[in-house]
Amino acid sequence: MNSVKAFAPATVANVACGFDIFGFAIEEPGDVVELSRRDEPGIVITSIIGDEGRLPRNAEKNAVTVVMLHLLKHLRIKDLGCEVILHKNMPLGSGMGSSAASAVAGVVAMNELLGNPLTREELLPFAMEGERIASGSAHADNVGPSLLGGFVVIRSYTPLDIFTIPVPEDLYCTLVHPDIEINTKDARFILRNEVSLKNTIAQMGNVAGLVAGLMKADYDLIGRSMVDVIIEPVRSILIPEFKEVKQAAISNGALGCSISGAGPSMFALSRGIDNARKAGEAMQKRFAEAGIEAGLHVSAINKNGAMVLAE
Amino acid sequence: MNSVKAFAPATVANVACGFDIFGFAIEEPGDVVELSRRDEPGIVITSIIGDEGRLPRNAEKNAVTVVMLHLLKHLRIKDLGCEVILHKNMPLGSGMGSSAASAVAGVVAMNELLGNPLTREELLPFAMEGERIASGSAHADNVGPSLLGGFVVIRSYTPLDIFTIPVPEDLYCTLVHPDIEINTKDARFILRNEVSLKNTIAQMGNVAGLVAGLMKADYDLIGRSMVDVIIEPVRSILIPEFKEVKQAAISNGALGCSISGAGPSMFALSRGIDNARKAGEAMQKRFAEAGIEAGLHVSAINKNGAMVLAE
Incomplete structure:
Protein backbone atom coordinates (compact mmCIF):
# COMPACT_ATOMS: atom_id res chain seq x y z
CA MET A 1 0.00 0.00 0.00
CA ASN A 2 1.38 3.38 -0.98
CA SER A 3 -1.10 5.82 0.44
CA VAL A 4 -3.82 5.87 3.06
CA LYS A 5 -6.32 8.26 4.60
CA ALA A 6 -7.78 8.04 8.12
CA PHE A 7 -10.43 9.95 10.06
CA ALA A 8 -10.57 10.32 13.86
CA PRO A 9 -13.47 12.02 15.62
CA ALA A 10 -13.68 14.80 18.17
CA THR A 11 -14.33 13.67 21.75
CA VAL A 12 -15.83 14.83 24.99
CA ALA A 13 -13.56 13.97 27.91
CA ASN A 14 -14.37 13.96 31.66
CA VAL A 15 -18.14 13.91 31.00
CA ALA A 16 -19.01 15.95 34.11
CA CYS A 17 -18.07 13.68 37.02
CA GLY A 18 -15.38 11.50 35.39
CA PHE A 19 -12.22 13.62 35.35
CA ASP A 20 -9.49 11.69 33.47
CA ILE A 21 -11.58 8.48 33.44
CA PHE A 22 -14.57 9.07 31.10
CA GLY A 23 -14.75 10.09 27.46
CA PHE A 24 -16.87 9.52 24.39
CA ALA A 25 -16.55 10.24 20.69
CA ILE A 26 -19.03 12.12 18.52
CA GLU A 27 -19.77 11.65 14.81
CA GLU A 28 -18.51 15.00 13.54
CA PRO A 29 -16.21 16.87 13.27
CA GLY A 30 -12.97 14.91 13.05
CA ASP A 31 -9.42 15.27 11.76
CA VAL A 32 -8.19 13.52 8.60
CA VAL A 33 -4.63 12.38 7.98
CA GLU A 34 -3.28 11.42 4.54
CA LEU A 35 -0.08 9.40 4.26
CA SER A 36 1.89 8.67 1.09
CA ARG A 37 5.08 6.69 0.86
CA ARG A 38 8.13 8.46 -0.59
CA ASP A 39 11.54 7.13 -1.54
CA GLU A 40 13.73 8.91 1.02
CA PRO A 41 13.47 7.59 4.59
CA GLY A 42 11.90 9.83 7.23
CA ILE A 43 8.51 11.30 8.03
CA VAL A 44 7.79 14.74 6.63
CA ILE A 45 4.77 16.94 7.26
CA THR A 46 4.05 18.42 3.86
CA SER A 47 0.89 20.28 4.69
CA ILE A 48 -1.44 21.15 7.56
CA ILE A 49 -4.79 22.58 6.53
CA GLY A 50 -7.02 24.41 8.99
CA ASP A 51 -4.65 25.27 11.86
CA GLU A 52 -3.93 28.84 10.74
CA GLY A 53 -0.24 27.99 10.77
CA ARG A 54 -0.15 27.38 14.52
CA LEU A 55 0.91 23.74 14.78
CA PRO A 56 4.58 22.71 14.53
CA ARG A 57 5.68 21.43 11.09
CA ASN A 58 8.60 19.55 12.66
CA ALA A 59 7.65 15.85 12.70
CA GLU A 60 9.28 15.36 16.10
CA LYS A 61 7.15 18.06 17.69
CA ASN A 62 3.69 17.53 16.21
CA ALA A 63 1.34 15.03 17.88
CA VAL A 64 0.22 13.65 14.52
CA THR A 65 3.73 12.46 13.62
CA VAL A 66 5.16 11.83 17.10
CA VAL A 67 2.72 8.92 17.42
CA MET A 68 3.95 7.54 14.07
CA LEU A 69 7.59 7.79 15.17
CA HIS A 70 6.77 5.93 18.40
CA LEU A 71 4.97 3.23 16.43
CA LEU A 72 7.83 2.83 13.94
CA LYS A 73 10.36 2.66 16.79
CA HIS A 74 8.31 -0.05 18.49
CA LEU A 75 8.16 -2.02 15.24
CA ARG A 76 11.90 -1.42 14.62
CA ILE A 77 11.21 0.09 11.21
CA LYS A 78 13.95 2.58 10.39
CA ASP A 79 13.85 3.19 6.69
CA LEU A 80 10.24 4.15 6.02
CA GLY A 81 9.73 7.31 4.01
CA CYS A 82 6.39 9.03 4.25
CA GLU A 83 4.66 12.36 3.54
CA VAL A 84 1.90 13.55 5.86
CA ILE A 85 -1.02 15.87 5.17
CA LEU A 86 -3.14 16.82 8.20
CA HIS A 87 -6.63 18.27 7.79
CA LYS A 88 -7.51 20.02 11.06
CA ASN A 89 -11.28 20.13 11.15
CA MET A 90 -11.72 21.44 14.67
CA PRO A 91 -10.33 24.39 16.59
CA LEU A 92 -7.18 23.98 18.69
CA GLY A 93 -7.42 24.27 22.47
CA SER A 94 -11.17 23.94 22.29
CA GLY A 95 -11.85 21.05 24.68
CA MET A 96 -13.01 18.92 21.75
CA GLY A 97 -10.00 16.61 21.81
CA SER A 98 -8.28 18.28 18.89
CA SER A 99 -4.78 16.94 19.57
CA ALA A 100 -6.21 13.47 20.30
CA ALA A 101 -8.07 13.38 16.98
CA SER A 102 -4.85 14.23 15.12
CA ALA A 103 -2.79 11.70 17.06
CA VAL A 104 -5.36 8.94 16.58
CA ALA A 105 -5.84 9.64 12.87
CA GLY A 106 -2.04 9.61 12.52
CA VAL A 107 -1.44 6.31 14.29
CA VAL A 108 -4.40 4.57 12.62
CA ALA A 109 -3.22 5.76 9.18
CA MET A 110 0.35 4.58 9.80
CA ASN A 111 -0.81 1.20 11.13
CA GLU A 112 -2.93 0.78 7.99
CA LEU A 113 -0.04 1.79 5.72
CA LEU A 114 2.05 -0.94 7.37
CA GLY A 115 -0.63 -3.60 6.86
CA ASN A 116 -2.11 -3.38 10.39
CA PRO A 117 0.58 -5.06 12.49
CA LEU A 118 -1.19 -3.87 15.67
CA THR A 119 -4.83 -4.09 16.79
CA ARG A 120 -6.88 -1.00 17.55
CA GLU A 121 -6.44 -1.53 21.30
CA GLU A 122 -2.69 -1.96 20.92
CA LEU A 123 -2.44 1.46 19.26
CA LEU A 124 -3.68 3.24 22.38
CA PRO A 125 -0.35 3.74 24.20
CA PHE A 126 1.12 5.27 21.02
CA ALA A 127 -1.78 7.67 20.64
CA MET A 128 -1.31 8.66 24.28
CA GLU A 129 2.22 9.79 23.46
CA GLY A 130 0.64 12.35 21.14
CA GLU A 131 -1.27 13.72 24.12
CA ARG A 132 1.92 13.95 26.12
CA ILE A 133 3.48 16.14 23.41
CA ALA A 134 0.37 18.29 23.03
CA SER A 135 -0.70 18.81 26.64
CA GLY A 136 2.12 17.59 28.85
CA SER A 137 0.10 14.65 30.18
CA ALA A 138 -0.44 11.25 28.55
CA HIS A 139 -4.11 11.04 29.43
CA ALA A 140 -6.37 8.59 27.59
CA ASP A 141 -9.84 10.08 27.98
CA ASN A 142 -9.73 11.70 24.51
CA VAL A 143 -7.52 9.29 22.56
CA GLY A 144 -9.35 6.25 23.99
CA PRO A 145 -12.81 7.13 22.63
CA SER A 146 -11.43 8.73 19.42
CA LEU A 147 -9.62 5.46 18.69
CA LEU A 148 -12.19 2.93 19.91
CA GLY A 149 -15.54 4.74 19.77
CA GLY A 150 -18.31 4.40 22.31
CA PHE A 151 -18.32 5.57 25.90
CA VAL A 152 -14.88 4.76 27.28
CA VAL A 153 -13.87 4.24 30.91
CA ILE A 154 -10.22 4.31 31.94
CA ARG A 155 -10.23 2.24 35.13
CA SER A 156 -6.50 2.57 35.65
CA TYR A 157 -3.50 4.27 34.07
CA THR A 158 -0.85 2.04 35.70
CA PRO A 159 -1.35 -0.52 34.32
CA LEU A 160 -3.53 0.87 31.54
CA ASP A 161 -7.00 -0.70 31.86
CA ILE A 162 -9.64 0.67 29.54
CA PHE A 163 -13.08 -0.60 28.53
CA THR A 164 -16.23 0.62 26.80
CA ILE A 165 -19.79 0.59 28.11
CA PRO A 166 -22.98 0.58 26.08
CA VAL A 167 -24.94 3.82 25.70
CA PRO A 168 -28.70 4.14 25.22
CA GLU A 169 -29.84 4.38 21.59
CA ASP A 170 -31.58 7.68 22.06
CA MET B 1 -52.53 -7.58 63.48
CA ASN B 2 -51.26 -8.11 67.02
CA SER B 3 -47.79 -9.51 66.53
CA VAL B 4 -45.18 -9.66 63.80
CA LYS B 5 -41.67 -11.00 63.23
CA ALA B 6 -39.13 -9.59 60.73
CA PHE B 7 -35.65 -10.63 59.58
CA ALA B 8 -32.98 -8.26 58.21
CA PRO B 9 -29.68 -9.54 56.81
CA ALA B 10 -26.07 -8.68 57.51
CA THR B 11 -24.42 -6.46 54.92
CA VAL B 12 -21.04 -5.62 53.45
CA ALA B 13 -20.63 -1.85 53.10
CA ASN B 14 -18.03 0.09 51.08
CA VAL B 15 -17.14 -2.98 48.96
CA ALA B 16 -13.49 -2.01 48.52
CA CYS B 17 -13.58 1.17 46.41
CA GLY B 18 -17.07 2.47 47.29
CA PHE B 19 -16.72 4.16 50.69
CA ASP B 20 -20.18 5.28 51.87
CA ILE B 21 -21.73 4.60 48.43
CA PHE B 22 -21.71 0.79 47.91
CA GLY B 23 -23.21 -2.03 49.95
CA PHE B 24 -24.79 -5.43 49.49
CA ALA B 25 -26.70 -7.85 51.67
CA ILE B 26 -25.88 -11.52 52.24
CA GLU B 27 -28.26 -14.41 52.96
CA GLU B 28 -27.15 -15.21 56.50
CA PRO B 29 -26.80 -14.25 59.30
CA GLY B 30 -29.44 -11.64 60.10
CA ASP B 31 -31.24 -10.10 63.08
CA VAL B 32 -34.85 -10.92 63.97
CA VAL B 33 -37.28 -8.56 65.67
CA GLU B 34 -40.57 -9.69 67.27
CA LEU B 35 -43.26 -7.12 68.02
CA SER B 36 -46.44 -7.68 70.05
CA ARG B 37 -49.08 -5.11 70.80
CA ARG B 38 -49.81 -4.37 74.46
CA ASP B 39 -52.54 -2.30 76.08
CA GLU B 40 -50.47 0.50 77.61
CA PRO B 41 -49.04 3.05 75.12
CA GLY B 42 -45.28 3.16 74.58
CA ILE B 43 -42.59 0.95 73.12
CA VAL B 44 -40.81 -1.34 75.55
CA ILE B 45 -37.82 -3.60 74.87
CA THR B 46 -38.67 -6.76 76.80
CA SER B 47 -35.71 -8.86 75.73
CA ILE B 48 -32.50 -8.80 73.70
CA ILE B 49 -30.98 -12.18 72.98
CA GLY B 50 -27.38 -12.55 71.81
CA ASP B 51 -25.84 -9.18 72.71
CA GLU B 52 -24.27 -10.32 76.00
CA GLY B 53 -26.12 -7.50 77.73
CA ARG B 54 -24.27 -4.76 75.86
CA LEU B 55 -27.02 -2.95 73.97
CA PRO B 56 -29.18 -0.30 75.69
CA ARG B 57 -32.60 -1.51 76.89
CA ASN B 58 -33.96 2.05 76.84
CA ALA B 59 -36.17 2.33 73.74
CA GLU B 60 -34.98 5.88 73.07
CA LYS B 61 -31.36 4.78 72.89
CA ASN B 62 -31.45 1.50 70.98
CA ALA B 63 -31.34 1.60 67.15
CA VAL B 64 -34.01 -1.10 66.89
CA THR B 65 -36.60 1.05 68.66
CA VAL B 66 -35.38 4.53 67.72
CA VAL B 67 -36.39 3.76 64.13
CA MET B 68 -39.86 2.73 65.33
CA LEU B 69 -40.26 5.93 67.32
CA HIS B 70 -39.28 7.99 64.25
CA LEU B 71 -41.77 6.08 62.11
CA LEU B 72 -44.60 6.53 64.65
CA LYS B 73 -43.83 10.24 64.95
CA HIS B 74 -43.93 10.62 61.17
CA LEU B 75 -47.29 8.84 61.06
CA ARG B 76 -48.55 10.88 64.06
CA ILE B 77 -49.39 7.74 66.01
CA LYS B 78 -49.11 8.51 69.73
CA ASP B 79 -50.96 5.79 71.57
CA LEU B 80 -49.44 2.59 70.21
CA GLY B 81 -48.30 0.11 72.84
CA CYS B 82 -45.80 -2.50 71.81
CA GLU B 83 -43.31 -5.01 73.24
CA VAL B 84 -40.06 -5.69 71.38
CA ILE B 85 -37.84 -8.78 71.39
CA LEU B 86 -34.55 -8.48 69.48
CA HIS B 87 -32.58 -11.55 68.45
CA LYS B 88 -29.00 -10.42 67.74
CA ASN B 89 -27.56 -13.03 65.42
CA MET B 90 -24.30 -11.32 64.60
CA PRO B 91 -21.52 -9.77 66.68
CA LEU B 92 -21.60 -6.06 67.52
CA GLY B 93 -18.95 -3.76 66.04
CA SER B 94 -17.98 -6.42 63.54
CA GLY B 95 -18.29 -4.59 60.22
CA MET B 96 -21.19 -6.83 59.24
CA GLY B 97 -23.81 -4.11 59.55
CA SER B 98 -25.07 -5.27 62.93
CA SER B 99 -26.80 -2.04 63.93
CA ALA B 100 -28.28 -1.69 60.43
CA ALA B 101 -29.77 -5.19 60.56
CA SER B 102 -31.45 -4.40 63.89
CA ALA B 103 -32.74 -1.03 62.69
CA VAL B 104 -34.07 -2.46 59.44
CA ALA B 105 -35.72 -5.45 61.10
CA GLY B 106 -37.28 -3.03 63.59
CA VAL B 107 -38.70 -0.59 61.05
CA VAL B 108 -39.93 -3.36 58.72
CA ALA B 109 -41.66 -5.13 61.63
CA MET B 110 -43.33 -1.92 62.81
CA ASN B 111 -44.48 -1.01 59.30
CA GLU B 112 -45.98 -4.48 58.94
CA LEU B 113 -47.69 -4.23 62.35
CA LEU B 114 -49.31 -0.98 61.17
CA GLY B 115 -50.55 -2.54 57.91
CA ASN B 116 -47.68 -1.27 55.70
CA PRO B 117 -48.49 2.43 55.41
CA LEU B 118 -45.06 3.03 53.82
CA THR B 119 -43.24 1.29 50.96
CA ARG B 120 -39.89 -0.42 51.44
CA GLU B 121 -38.08 2.54 49.84
CA GLU B 122 -39.92 5.02 52.05
CA LEU B 123 -38.66 3.23 55.16
CA LEU B 124 -35.03 4.01 54.32
CA PRO B 125 -34.71 7.45 56.00
CA PHE B 126 -36.14 5.96 59.22
CA ALA B 127 -33.67 3.06 59.17
CA MET B 128 -30.88 5.61 58.65
CA GLU B 129 -31.84 7.25 61.95
CA GLY B 130 -30.94 3.96 63.61
CA GLU B 131 -27.44 4.26 62.14
CA ARG B 132 -27.16 7.78 63.47
CA ILE B 133 -27.86 6.52 67.00
CA ALA B 134 -25.51 3.55 66.66
CA SER B 135 -22.53 5.09 64.88
CA GLY B 136 -22.99 8.86 64.94
CA SER B 137 -23.51 9.05 61.16
CA ALA B 138 -26.72 8.43 59.21
CA HIS B 139 -25.02 6.49 56.41
CA ALA B 140 -27.11 4.29 54.12
CA ASP B 141 -24.63 1.75 52.80
CA ASN B 142 -25.67 -0.88 55.34
CA VAL B 143 -29.35 -0.06 55.90
CA GLY B 144 -29.94 0.37 52.15
CA PRO B 145 -28.98 -3.18 51.14
CA SER B 146 -30.33 -4.76 54.35
CA LEU B 147 -33.72 -3.17 53.60
CA LEU B 148 -33.83 -3.52 49.80
CA GLY B 149 -31.48 -6.41 48.98
CA GLY B 150 -29.17 -6.56 45.99
CA PHE B 151 -26.11 -4.45 45.31
CA VAL B 152 -27.01 -0.91 46.36
CA VAL B 153 -25.48 2.34 45.18
CA ILE B 154 -26.05 5.57 47.09
CA ARG B 155 -25.52 8.20 44.41
CA SER B 156 -26.25 11.09 46.73
CA TYR B 157 -27.10 11.73 50.39
CA THR B 158 -28.57 15.21 49.89
CA PRO B 159 -31.05 14.57 48.42
CA LEU B 160 -31.04 10.84 49.12
CA ASP B 161 -30.73 9.02 45.77
CA ILE B 162 -30.30 5.27 45.98
CA PHE B 163 -30.63 2.50 43.40
CA THR B 164 -29.75 -1.15 42.95
CA ILE B 165 -27.72 -2.76 40.19
CA PRO B 166 -27.88 -6.36 39.00
CA VAL B 167 -25.16 -8.78 40.10
CA PRO B 168 -23.93 -11.81 38.16
CA GLU B 169 -25.63 -15.10 39.09
CA ASP B 170 -22.41 -16.83 40.03
Missing part, protein backbone atom coordinates in the same frame (compact mmCIF):
# COMPACT_ATOMS: atom_id res chain seq x y z
CA LEU A 171 -28.75 9.59 23.74
CA TYR A 172 -27.45 12.62 21.83
CA CYS A 173 -24.60 15.00 22.46
CA THR A 174 -24.64 18.76 22.04
CA LEU A 175 -21.24 20.38 21.78
CA VAL A 176 -20.94 24.15 21.85
CA HIS A 177 -17.62 25.84 21.23
CA PRO A 178 -17.39 29.49 22.27
CA ASP A 179 -14.77 31.42 20.34
CA ILE A 180 -12.30 31.80 23.20
CA GLU A 181 -9.27 29.67 23.88
CA ILE A 182 -8.00 27.83 26.98
CA ASN A 183 -4.63 26.14 27.11
CA THR A 184 -4.95 22.58 28.45
CA LYS A 185 -1.78 23.01 30.49
CA ASP A 186 -3.25 26.11 32.19
CA ALA A 187 -6.55 24.33 32.77
CA ARG A 188 -4.67 21.56 34.61
CA PHE A 189 -2.50 24.00 36.51
CA ILE A 190 -5.41 25.71 38.28
CA LEU A 191 -6.74 22.44 39.73
CA ARG A 192 -6.17 21.77 43.43
CA ASN A 193 -4.08 18.73 44.32
CA GLU A 194 -6.25 17.84 47.30
CA VAL A 195 -9.95 17.02 47.39
CA SER A 196 -12.10 16.79 50.51
CA LEU A 197 -13.21 13.26 51.42
CA LYS A 198 -16.78 14.55 51.30
CA ASN A 199 -16.42 15.72 47.69
CA THR A 200 -14.61 12.52 46.76
CA ILE A 201 -17.59 10.50 48.04
CA ALA A 202 -20.05 12.73 46.19
CA GLN A 203 -18.05 12.38 42.97
CA MET A 204 -17.81 8.58 43.34
CA GLY A 205 -21.58 8.43 43.76
CA ASN A 206 -22.06 10.34 40.52
CA VAL A 207 -19.49 8.19 38.69
CA ALA A 208 -21.37 5.08 39.79
CA GLY A 209 -24.68 6.70 38.83
CA LEU A 210 -23.51 7.71 35.36
CA VAL A 211 -22.13 4.24 34.53
CA ALA A 212 -25.30 2.55 35.82
CA GLY A 213 -27.55 5.12 34.11
CA LEU A 214 -25.86 4.58 30.73
CA MET A 215 -25.94 0.78 31.08
CA LYS A 216 -29.57 0.70 32.30
CA ALA A 217 -30.66 3.32 29.73
CA ASP A 218 -32.04 5.28 32.70
CA TYR A 219 -32.03 8.82 31.29
CA ASP A 220 -33.10 10.45 34.56
CA LEU A 221 -30.26 8.77 36.41
CA ILE A 222 -27.82 9.90 33.70
CA GLY A 223 -28.99 13.47 34.21
CA ARG A 224 -28.88 13.35 38.01
CA SER A 225 -25.34 11.92 37.84
CA MET A 226 -23.93 14.63 35.56
CA VAL A 227 -22.68 16.55 38.58
CA ASP A 228 -19.05 17.50 39.05
CA VAL A 229 -18.20 18.90 42.48
CA ILE A 230 -14.42 18.76 42.00
CA ILE A 231 -13.29 20.11 38.63
CA GLU A 232 -16.19 22.14 37.24
CA PRO A 233 -16.33 24.65 40.11
CA VAL A 234 -12.67 25.52 39.44
CA ARG A 235 -12.46 25.38 35.65
CA SER A 236 -15.80 27.01 34.95
CA ILE A 237 -14.40 30.37 36.08
CA LEU A 238 -12.35 30.33 32.84
CA ILE A 239 -15.55 30.19 30.75
CA PRO A 240 -17.58 33.43 30.55
CA GLU A 241 -21.33 32.90 31.10
CA PHE A 242 -20.77 29.28 32.17
CA LYS A 243 -23.62 29.12 34.70
CA GLU A 244 -26.10 30.85 32.44
CA VAL A 245 -25.24 28.68 29.42
CA LYS A 246 -25.50 25.51 31.53
CA GLN A 247 -28.87 26.63 32.86
CA ALA A 248 -30.03 27.40 29.30
CA ALA A 249 -29.17 23.83 28.26
CA ILE A 250 -31.00 22.23 31.17
CA SER A 251 -34.03 24.51 30.85
CA ASN A 252 -34.26 23.55 27.17
CA GLY A 253 -34.37 19.78 27.35
CA ALA A 254 -30.84 18.62 28.22
CA LEU A 255 -30.39 15.94 30.87
CA GLY A 256 -27.20 17.60 32.05
CA CYS A 257 -24.44 19.95 30.91
CA SER A 258 -20.81 20.50 31.83
CA ILE A 259 -17.39 21.41 30.45
CA SER A 260 -16.05 19.33 27.54
CA GLY A 261 -12.51 18.28 28.43
CA ALA A 262 -10.57 21.25 29.74
CA GLY A 263 -12.99 23.66 28.02
CA PRO A 264 -13.92 26.19 26.84
CA SER A 265 -16.35 23.97 24.87
CA MET A 266 -19.41 22.90 26.81
CA PHE A 267 -21.37 19.73 26.16
CA ALA A 268 -24.84 18.53 27.05
CA LEU A 269 -26.45 15.10 26.86
CA SER A 270 -30.10 14.83 25.88
CA ARG A 271 -32.71 12.19 25.19
CA GLY A 272 -33.52 12.50 21.49
CA ILE A 273 -31.98 14.64 18.80
CA ASP A 274 -34.71 17.30 19.08
CA ASN A 275 -33.85 18.02 22.70
CA ALA A 276 -30.14 18.03 21.84
CA ARG A 277 -30.75 20.64 19.10
CA LYS A 278 -33.02 22.75 21.26
CA ALA A 279 -30.51 22.75 24.11
CA GLY A 280 -27.70 23.64 21.70
CA GLU A 281 -29.55 26.56 20.19
CA ALA A 282 -30.34 27.91 23.66
CA MET A 283 -26.67 27.60 24.66
CA GLN A 284 -25.52 29.32 21.48
CA LYS A 285 -28.06 32.09 21.99
CA ARG A 286 -26.92 32.65 25.60
CA PHE A 287 -23.29 32.97 24.49
CA ALA A 288 -24.39 35.35 21.69
CA GLU A 289 -26.17 37.57 24.23
CA ALA A 290 -22.78 38.04 25.89
CA GLY A 291 -21.20 38.85 22.53
CA ILE A 292 -19.48 35.48 22.15
CA GLU A 293 -19.81 33.59 18.90
CA ALA A 294 -20.14 29.83 19.41
CA GLY A 295 -20.01 26.82 17.06
CA LEU A 296 -22.63 24.09 17.51
CA HIS A 297 -22.41 20.34 16.84
CA VAL A 298 -25.26 17.92 17.55
CA SER A 299 -24.44 14.24 17.19
CA ALA A 300 -25.17 10.71 18.31
CA ILE A 301 -22.46 8.98 20.32
CA ASN A 302 -19.92 7.63 17.80
CA LYS A 303 -19.82 3.85 18.27
CA ASN A 304 -16.89 3.01 15.99
CA GLY A 305 -14.20 5.61 16.58
CA ALA A 306 -11.50 6.26 14.00
CA MET A 307 -11.97 4.98 10.43
CA VAL A 308 -9.74 4.27 7.49
CA LEU A 309 -11.30 6.13 4.56
CA ALA A 310 -11.67 4.74 1.07
CA GLU A 311 -8.66 5.55 -1.11
CA LEU B 171 -21.01 -14.18 42.39
CA TYR B 172 -20.53 -15.30 46.00
CA CYS B 173 -19.46 -13.47 49.11
CA THR B 174 -17.08 -14.72 51.77
CA LEU B 175 -17.28 -12.92 55.08
CA VAL B 176 -14.70 -13.61 57.76
CA HIS B 177 -15.06 -12.11 61.20
CA PRO B 178 -11.94 -12.15 63.39
CA ASP B 179 -12.68 -12.11 67.10
CA ILE B 180 -11.51 -8.56 67.71
CA GLU B 181 -13.63 -5.43 67.91
CA ILE B 182 -13.43 -2.03 66.21
CA ASN B 183 -15.71 0.84 67.14
CA THR B 184 -17.27 2.38 64.01
CA LYS B 185 -16.81 5.87 65.45
CA ASP B 186 -13.07 5.23 65.93
CA ALA B 187 -12.80 3.74 62.43
CA ARG B 188 -14.25 6.98 61.01
CA PHE B 189 -12.13 9.17 63.22
CA ILE B 190 -8.80 7.89 61.85
CA LEU B 191 -9.70 8.75 58.25
CA ARG B 192 -8.07 11.79 56.67
CA ASN B 193 -10.38 14.60 55.58
CA GLU B 194 -8.40 15.28 52.41
CA VAL B 195 -7.64 12.96 49.52
CA SER B 196 -5.10 13.60 46.77
CA LEU B 197 -6.61 14.30 43.35
CA LYS B 198 -4.53 11.39 42.03
CA ASN B 199 -6.09 8.94 44.49
CA THR B 200 -9.54 10.39 43.86
CA ILE B 201 -9.13 9.66 40.13
CA ALA B 202 -7.86 6.13 40.83
CA GLN B 203 -10.79 5.47 43.15
CA MET B 204 -13.32 6.83 40.61
CA GLY B 205 -11.85 4.50 37.99
CA ASN B 206 -12.37 1.54 40.28
CA VAL B 207 -15.90 2.64 41.19
CA ALA B 208 -16.74 2.83 37.47
CA GLY B 209 -15.06 -0.53 36.90
CA LEU B 210 -16.92 -2.28 39.70
CA VAL B 211 -20.34 -1.01 38.57
CA ALA B 212 -19.62 -1.96 34.94
CA GLY B 213 -18.11 -5.31 35.96
CA LEU B 214 -21.17 -6.25 38.01
CA MET B 215 -23.59 -5.12 35.28
CA LYS B 216 -21.63 -6.84 32.46
CA ALA B 217 -21.00 -9.97 34.57
CA ASP B 218 -17.30 -9.43 33.83
CA TYR B 219 -15.71 -11.24 36.78
CA ASP B 220 -12.16 -10.20 35.88
CA LEU B 221 -13.17 -6.56 35.78
CA ILE B 222 -14.92 -6.95 39.15
CA GLY B 223 -11.69 -8.32 40.60
CA ARG B 224 -9.45 -5.67 39.04
CA SER B 225 -11.78 -2.95 40.36
CA MET B 226 -11.80 -4.14 43.98
CA VAL B 227 -9.01 -1.73 44.82
CA ASP B 228 -9.32 0.90 47.54
CA VAL B 229 -6.50 3.44 47.62
CA ILE B 230 -8.21 5.79 50.08
CA ILE B 231 -9.76 3.99 53.05
CA GLU B 232 -8.19 0.52 53.16
CA PRO B 233 -4.60 1.74 53.59
CA VAL B 234 -5.68 3.63 56.74
CA ARG B 235 -8.21 1.27 58.30
CA SER B 236 -6.34 -1.94 57.59
CA ILE B 237 -3.78 -1.04 60.25
CA LEU B 238 -6.53 -1.76 62.82
CA ILE B 239 -6.82 -5.37 61.58
CA PRO B 240 -3.97 -7.71 62.55
CA GLU B 241 -2.67 -9.84 59.64
CA PHE B 242 -4.74 -7.83 57.13
CA LYS B 243 -2.30 -8.09 54.22
CA GLU B 244 -1.64 -11.78 54.74
CA VAL B 245 -5.33 -12.66 55.04
CA LYS B 246 -6.15 -10.65 51.92
CA GLN B 247 -3.37 -12.39 50.03
CA ALA B 248 -4.63 -15.77 51.25
CA ALA B 249 -8.08 -14.99 49.83
CA ILE B 250 -6.75 -13.92 46.44
CA SER B 251 -4.31 -16.83 46.21
CA ASN B 252 -7.18 -19.21 46.89
CA GLY B 253 -9.68 -18.23 44.24
CA ALA B 254 -11.17 -14.89 45.32
CA LEU B 255 -11.55 -12.13 42.72
CA GLY B 256 -10.75 -9.52 45.35
CA CYS B 257 -10.78 -8.95 49.10
CA SER B 258 -11.08 -5.92 51.38
CA ILE B 259 -12.51 -4.67 54.68
CA SER B 260 -16.23 -5.17 55.29
CA GLY B 261 -17.67 -1.84 56.43
CA ALA B 262 -15.44 -0.34 59.10
CA GLY B 263 -13.99 -3.79 59.91
CA PRO B 264 -12.61 -5.85 61.47
CA SER B 265 -14.54 -8.31 59.29
CA MET B 266 -13.03 -8.91 55.88
CA PHE B 267 -14.96 -9.93 52.80
CA ALA B 268 -14.05 -11.45 49.47
CA LEU B 269 -16.00 -11.86 46.25
CA SER B 270 -15.54 -15.00 44.17
CA ARG B 271 -16.91 -16.64 41.08
CA GLY B 272 -18.73 -19.75 42.26
CA ILE B 273 -19.42 -21.02 45.75
CA ASP B 274 -16.44 -23.39 45.70
CA ASN B 275 -13.97 -20.55 45.25
CA ALA B 276 -15.79 -18.53 47.92
CA ARG B 277 -15.47 -21.43 50.40
CA LYS B 278 -11.84 -22.11 49.52
CA ALA B 279 -10.96 -18.43 49.94
CA GLY B 280 -12.81 -18.30 53.26
CA GLU B 281 -11.06 -21.34 54.67
CA ALA B 282 -7.68 -19.90 53.67
CA MET B 283 -8.55 -16.58 55.35
CA GLN B 284 -9.72 -18.34 58.51
CA LYS B 285 -6.57 -20.47 58.58
CA ARG B 286 -4.35 -17.40 58.21
CA PHE B 287 -6.07 -15.68 61.14
CA ALA B 288 -5.73 -18.89 63.17
CA GLU B 289 -1.99 -18.99 62.52
CA ALA B 290 -1.81 -15.62 64.27
CA GLY B 291 -3.88 -16.97 67.15
CA ILE B 292 -7.08 -15.19 66.13
CA GLU B 293 -10.32 -17.13 65.98
CA ALA B 294 -12.53 -16.09 63.05
CA GLY B 295 -16.12 -16.82 62.07
CA LEU B 296 -16.86 -17.69 58.43
CA HIS B 297 -19.98 -17.05 56.32
CA VAL B 298 -20.24 -17.95 52.64
CA SER B 299 -23.33 -16.72 50.83
CA ALA B 300 -24.85 -15.61 47.56
CA ILE B 301 -25.76 -11.92 47.29
CA ASN B 302 -29.15 -11.50 48.97
CA LYS B 303 -31.55 -10.18 46.33
CA ASN B 304 -34.59 -9.46 48.51
CA GLY B 305 -33.33 -7.82 51.69
CA ALA B 306 -35.43 -7.81 54.85
CA MET B 307 -38.36 -10.22 55.15
CA VAL B 308 -41.47 -10.47 57.25
CA LEU B 309 -41.45 -13.98 58.72
CA ALA B 310 -44.49 -16.22 58.98
CA GLU B 311 -46.31 -15.78 62.30
